[in-house]
Amino acid sequence: MRSLLMLSTVVLAPSLAVAQAKKEIVPIPIAKIERKEPIAYEKDIEPIFYKKCITCHSGNVKEGRYDISTYEGAVKGGRRGAAVVPGKAEASNIIKLGTKSEKPFMPPRGEEPLTSEELGLIKLWIDQGAKAPTTSGPRKLQYIVSVPPANVHPVRALAVSPDKAAVAAGRGNQIHVYDAGSGAYIRSFYAPGLKTPDGKDVKAAHLSIVESMAWSPDGKYLVSGSFQEIAIWDAHTGMLRHKIGGFAHAVVAMTFSLDSKLLAVAGGEPTVEGEIKVYEVPSWKQIVDIKNGHSDTVYGICFSPDNKMIATGSADKFVKVWEIPSGKFVKAFEGHTHHVLDVGWAADGKLLASAGGDNTVKVWNFEKGEQERTINAHGKQVTRLLFIGKKNEFLTCGGDNQVKAFNTAGGTIRNFPGGTDFIYAVGTSPDGAVVAAGGQDGIVRVYNGNNGTLLKSLLPPDAQPKEKSPEKK
Ligand code: HEC
Structure with missing residues (x-):
């Protein structure tokens, strides 16, 4: 901002010099603005102030x-x-000082003055009542992305490779890949040229925390979601293939269609709007962008078994179904009393299940659009829900340190032991043979999905013993 101001000063210096030489100040005429739509503060006025006034009238420097x-x-x-008398532009200090009709002239001598058009807009805004900005406008919160401290190790996301050979863990801003059988650490994924906003090199997958992850069913891609971006990795080599940015907030959920041809991504700014996007694989062309589908962050997203619809679950407590690629709303399921944190679709297409911040799992009948049952699944919020391949069974994990498997009839099939803290993520191979879960304690636990036996505990690579991975109890 400051440098822009200086630049403008240089450009304008000659004309100012002329005016000063004449030693007479002619007030700047106010242009008459003809406009049908009302002046919008965030669009028409604020940019002028940010361009010409902010350096002296904000933060530590609040002149006058x-x-x-x-x-x-x-x-x-x-x-x-x-400074502003709503409805009365002529009586407002901004106009008096900005037109140089009264002292102190604003902006002061040597700075780029307001133009007739800018004054015209400001006058009209004031005469129209000096209306406040509307929140629905293009005014966006400015976020500053920061690198998580090095000691932040929780596992927020993980994925099991479809061939059961590997487990990928998102830990802080790192992605660690392990051999699912031996538990050995294989490699980390690094985004080349990653830098902090102030120019420091960062050796990580993302600047910010890895919040979501998905492995394509064909095994080719691992995708990771972080603050305002997703990264697409070659799952075999760990090479960064592609990055997509421009998301409103953290990307907290992602999933591939069963045929690996589509990638669905969700997130959105809390309490503002959910974000739902679908991309074609491998062009990564965006083909669906559902706006205002939810009024809060979308935490869960899944495809229907025929890949013709997607279901989303949001902090606004709704589960909704959309047709793709049209993005047309199909139906909504209402019943959770708290955030919906994940959603899954059974392979027969008939039932959906959703995980809630209300500690329950709800099973929904798609055709009827009704709730079939509520399962009191966990002692705290149910953070993830994942159907196991073609079975009518799903995995859940929760804030109560538990990982479980249920069937859609509501029965508990299995418990996966060993969790000591809040669990954020669970993953499985398509046949359910390998199950992995991770959370606040930073450990990824790998289980035999068929009997619930804890096989390996995967620690961060710097804490991982070289020879043998520890069999944590
Ligand atoms: C280079 C610094 C600078 C810039 C740029 C600047 N101002 Fe000022 N502004 C000042 C100073 C210094 C004062 C206090 C002058 C005084 O009190 O005599 C002031 C005072 C004011 C006041 C009176 C505040 C009060 O109640 O005393 C208004 C209104 C104002 N500025 C509007 C603007 C507007 C509108 C712009 C942009 C179009 C602007 N200023 C740009 C330095 C600046």
Whole structure:
């Protein structure tokens, strides 16, 4: 901002010099703006203030005790009282000082003055009542991406390779890949050229925490989601193939269609809007973008067994189904009393199951659009839910340190022991033979999915013993 201002100053210097030489200040005329739609503060006015006023009227430098960085501050004014008198542009200090009709002229001498058009917009805005910005406008919160501290090791996401040979764990901003059989650490995935906003090199998969992960059923790709981006990796070599950015917030859920031809991605800014996007594989062309589908973050996404629909579960407590690629809304399932944190679709297409922040799993009849049953699945929030291949069985994990398998009739099939802390992620091979789970303690536990036996405990590579992986109890 500052450098932009300086640049403009240089460009304008000659004309100012002329005016100063004449030693007379002619007020800047206000252009008459003809417009049908009302002036929008966030679109028409704020950008002017940010361009020409903000360096002296925000943060530590509030000249005249005037803070123009927020709508409230801009209207309120400073030492001289209100800067804006709604409905009365001529009586407003911004106009008086900005047109150089009254001193102190704003911006001061040497700075780029407001143009007639800018003054015209500001005048019209004030005359229309100096309306506040609308939250639905293009005004976006500015987020600063920061690298998690090195001692942050929770496993937020994981994936088991379809051939059962490998387990990938998202741990902090790292992706660690292990041999599922021996438990040996194989490699980490690094995004080349990754740098912090202030230019420091970062050896990691993402700058921020890895929040979601999916392995394509054909085994080719591992995809990871983080803050405002996803990365597509060659699953065999660990090479970064592609990155897609521009997401509103963290990408917290992703899944491939069973034929590996589509990738569905979800997230969204909390309490603002859910984000749902579908990409073609391997062009990574976006073919679906469902806007305003949910009013809060979408935490769960899955394909119907025929890959013609997707189901989403959101913090707005709804499970919804959409047709793809049209993005048309099909139906909604309502019943959870807290966030929906994941959703799965049984292979026969008839039943869906959703995981809730209300500690329950709900099983839904797709055709009827009704709830079949509620399973009191966990003692705390149910963080993930994953159907096992073509079976009418699914895995869940939760904030109660538990990992479980249920059938859609509500029966518990199995418990997977050993969890000592909050579990965020569970994964399985398509046949259910290998199950892995991970969470707050940073350990990925690998199980025999058929009998629940704990086989391996995968620690971060720097903590992993060289010879043999420890058999943690
Ligand atoms: C280079 C710094 C600088 C820039 C840029 C600047 N101002 Fe100022 N502004 C000041 C200073 C210094 C004062 C206090 C002057 C005084 O009190 O005599 C002031 C005071 C004001 C005041 C009066 C506040 C009060 O109540 O005392 C208003 C209104 C104002 N500025 C509006 C603007 C607007 C609008 C812009 C952009 C179009 C702008 N200023 C750009 C330095 C700046």
